Amino acid sequence: MKIGLIGYGKMGKTIEEIALQRGHEVVLKIDVDNIADLNASNLSKTDAVIEFTGPHSAYNNVMKSLEAGARVVCGSTGWLEKFDEVKKYCSSVNGTFLYASNFSVGVNIFFELNKRLAELMAPHEDYEISLTEIHHTQKRDAPSGTAITLAEKIIEKIPRKKTWVNHLSDQENELEIISERIDPAPGTHKVKYSSVIDDIEIVHTAHSRKGFALGAVLAAEFVHNKKGIFSMKDVLDL
Template sequence: MKKLKIALIGYGKMGKAIEEIALQRGHTIVLKIDINTMDQFTKENLVQCDVAIEFTSPHSAVENIITCLRAGIAIISGSTGWLDRWEEVKTVCGQQQGALLYASNYSVGVNIFFEVNKRLAQLMNQHPDYEVSMTEIHHTEKKDAPSGTAITLAEQILENIGRKKQWVNQQSLSPGNLSIISERIDPAPGTHIVKYSSPIDDIEITHTAHSRKGFATGAVLAAEFLQGKKGIFSMKDVLGF
């Protein structure tokens, strides 16, 4: 495995967790960008790196991704809340013949959870007596609600359960709505619950993160996977699903 020179775009708690895992796996952190070091976020510095790993905010993610693509550097993005501009980013990636890997969640466990969620939704499509709802719990610094992971789970349910037409970020009694309840409680790294309730019984699947280590490990695995590739990828590619 090639040892990578990594740029960290966003050096908060997640960036520091990624740094720890990357160093353990023999990689080098060449550049650390946060609100205090934006003057270093230049093409001249980026081209010294093999890959950038970007975990910032919905408001800055797109500009960060495009800056890296235009510098010719492969980029891993874990920021959520910006997918309304996905086509713009996709176009720039194609124009630059770049490499982008985006996931709403980089945890290996969560990506397995995604596959379980899809299969369960397929099974429950035939059982209208079960009402489905979701809950997601994160720390109070989480800037978007619902979480990107919750949106991924919700979209999988909408794709597989015909009676559900849209998700809403509130409790709803409308039969076509999928309710997502967002709770912000410290120090929760992240819990996602999908629940099917009927008058007879309940079926519930839950993923609970105990730390940021799982997300960080997945992001570094994604960076290793992206080397030498062109195009747009996801964690399904990394994990071979």
């Protein structure tokens, strides 16, 4: 496949390494010093682009790529207030878009465990629920996109939780997400149910960025020759 990388930082470079190992070609690399190269002519040479820049640039990069007819895989977090707009635009142009707050295969299995645990815990109101996410100090957004995905699933399954907050909370209807920034953590997420009798915890700890990068390349391989809006659930057939 001919892959374009938008964002050539920590993730972009790791994705390039994995893409080359899997026999792909990287035909376009965009970063802040060559933004003008993100144009329809260059995008038309790609089979898919993989966008990992950050909260402030993701929306524009994704829209520009969809406009040019590129298949887009996006991993930037912290911009999801515009997610529905992108999905609507993608459908209107019969485009291809895949977003994941976390591309790691292990985390996507962890998402399924989180959902099942929330279903089991829903009737047990004596358990307080909390979420903790730990990342490196350069991470710009908090809470992490992965923590938000976990929280949204818990809120969907547990009626007494109505909203998440990014601080300690003693409000019954609030689900607290605690964000810690410690180097060099690539990403740890913990969901804890706690009562006076016992605690139940599930934890996912990423050991390196390679898991995210491999997932992003698998996603690009998946969208190759497909139209529509997809997630890692489709890629991993979960």
